[in-house]
Amino acid sequence: MLEIVIFSTLNGILYGLLLFMLSSGLTLIFSMMGVLNFAHASFYMLGAYFAYTMGMEIGFWPALLLAPILVGGLGAMVEKFGLRRVHDNGHVAELLFTFGLAYVIDELVQLIWGTVAVSYREPDYMREPLFTLFGTDYSIFRGVVILIAVFMFIALWFLLKKTRVGMMIRAALTHGNMVGHLGHNVPRLFMGVFGFGCALAGLAGVIGGPLLATEPGMAVTLGPIVFVVVVVGGMGSLIGAFYASLLIGLIQTFFVAIDASIADILNAFGMNVDPYGEVTGITLASLAPMTPFILLVLILIFRPRGLMGELEP
Amino acid sequence: MLKPIFTFLAASLLLVGTASAETVKLALIDPLTGPMAAAGQPAFEHLKYEAKRINANGGLNGQDLEIVGLDNKVNPQESLVQLQKAIDDGVRYVTQGNGSSVASALISAIEKHNQRNPGEEVLYLNYAAVDPAFTNERCSYWHFRFDANADMKMNALTDHIAANDDIKKVYLINQDYSFGQAVSKAAREMLKEKRPDIEIVGNDFHPLAKVKDFTPYVSKIQSSGADAVITGNWGQDVTLLVKAAAEFGLEAPFFTYYGASSGVVTQLGDKGVDRIYQINEYYGEFEDPEMAKRQTELYEQAEWDFYYLRLSTMLDMLKKSADQAKSTDPVDVAKAMEGMKLETTTGEVVMRAEDHQIQLPMFISVMKDDMEYGAEGTDYNFKKVARIDREAVSLPTTCRMRRPK
Incomplete structure (x- = not known):
């Protein structure tokens, strides 16, 4: 039992941190520009594919650095030449623009890299076990991923709270016009934030690719969950996104690990239901992929502003 | 002006007609x-x-x-x-x-x-x-x-497992739809009949083609102490499952229906050797020129x-x-x-x-290194372990077919 708890916790945290890398960019872009970027997960996919292609030429570590920069640059271009022009036509136009962009990126990826998964793997030496507990190996790569994620979180916090750029971003979050009137170049700031958010998604892709699978469907499968994280955490709240990511990561892994059905739980509370019924016989493990969305519905009903959100939507 | 276009269209339609x-x-x-x-x-x-x-x-x-x-x-x-x-x-x-x-x-x-x-x-x-x-x-x-069909494959697979006395605990993990349910049901029934002493230590179903991260399932298998895993997973579901298992150093062999699916060999490398078994109508040796x-x-x-x-x-x-x-x-x-x-x-x-x-006839094969014809451009492929004759694979049917008059 103990080993399940330990490894589920580790796995849950790892998955949660990956979700946070993805959703931090999304929530930053949303809070700053009011744009719900539907193509965000597509940038995550691009990160994985770029790193795969570059990794074959220059190795894993340089790719880890270069791929997010490339994705970020691409994101900045999209903001400057696409989103900025669409912006004048209101939020619906922006939404549709990013929606279309997601499709375009999906199709491009299939054209360039094919419709089946590519064999993007971490370097061999990182597949060795970092430690072995109860006969289960925990690979070096997973340790490295956790380190990168934590490092990214600290760097992001430092950037937003302790630097001048961070101050400008935070000011522009709430008082965009005022920052503009004070002589700062707000459009350039927007471009930077959009690019930076995409770069974070790209970084998530670089490490998420070997961890999960690098295939054209990876954006579609993770996309909805990232939105759940942002809504549950509270629109535009970075700390909220952090808590929500970990929460969803842990809930999802623990649901798989617990060997119980709905009836088992109800019966434990003194109710008397059929353990093999149509609904009550459903195991928690088979509910696991649904949990983020159940959480989304519950949050929207009982706490519409999310865990840490300040604004009522 | 339009006439040539129409004649062209008509001609091309005719061409399509004759071609089909x-x-x-x-x-x-x-x-x-x-x-x-x-x-x-x-x-x-x-x-x-x-x-x-x-x-x-x-x-x-x-x-x-x-x-x-x-x-x-x-x-x-x-x-x-x-x-x-x-x-x-x-x-x-x-x-x-x-x-x-x-x-x-x-x-x-x-x-x-x-x-x-x-x-x-x-x-x-x-x-x-x-x-x-x-x-x-x-x-x-x-x-x-x-x-x-799934029962015939399981029939052959359980014969093989039943003959191996080292296997005492078996874990089942399958996709949650008619096929996965059929695999799980057949495995439980046939093992019970052929080797009543084998304990089924887990019977998991996961959604089809939705799971990206199999690590929670693998920790569960690991802690159940299973000596063997049976899975009917196919496509990405088998690739990611065995990949996660290899990554966590799971020692138990996998008895699969589709272990030689594309991607498995590349993803696993030497971690799959002697660990991934497959029941299929063929294997990866190609002795026939x-x-x-x-x-x-x-x-x-x-x-x-x-x-x-x-x-x-x-x-x-x-x-x-x-x-x-x-x-x-x-x-x-x-x-x-x-x-x-x-x-x-x-x-x-x-x-x-x-x-x-x-x-x-069906074959049980296992992943090996240094094969003459490697799969996916590697040196790994599936080597024959056992041949099960046509008569032994066969199962009776309950079909009462309605034939057209």
């Missing part, structure tokens, strides 16, 4: 994009490659065979749309394999179509959807299955391995039936195919007339 009268179209309705494309794409390439061989040998009763690929994204609704599209285009032969959920929808739709449109019957050649129901309680005259040639050629042309011997068997039987019937009409072909025998590289196979379930 000469070739026999076989539509493959399978996932060609999306997460399960790695299961559909190789079948598509395989069929195209084998169709060339069939056509070089005279085609189907003198007519050329043409393969049409239709993408269904493993979605039953989408498959029905594609089926209708194929029928509207004059396709009379349909093949599909990935997903018994899809196969179930296709069987019903084709049964209905054939009842309502006499003279335009469509024949369904199933190369991999192995829910036992299709050749038992739900059997259809218009459906022929060229793969051993003709098969070795096909493996080499197919890999050169399409970068896919010669994995689907059953697709070759299927097309060979289709050709033999058409030649025998001297017709490419599905009604005549179906009649000729019933009870047909064919000599293949692994021995004689028979299309049982009772339920349209092929009877064939």
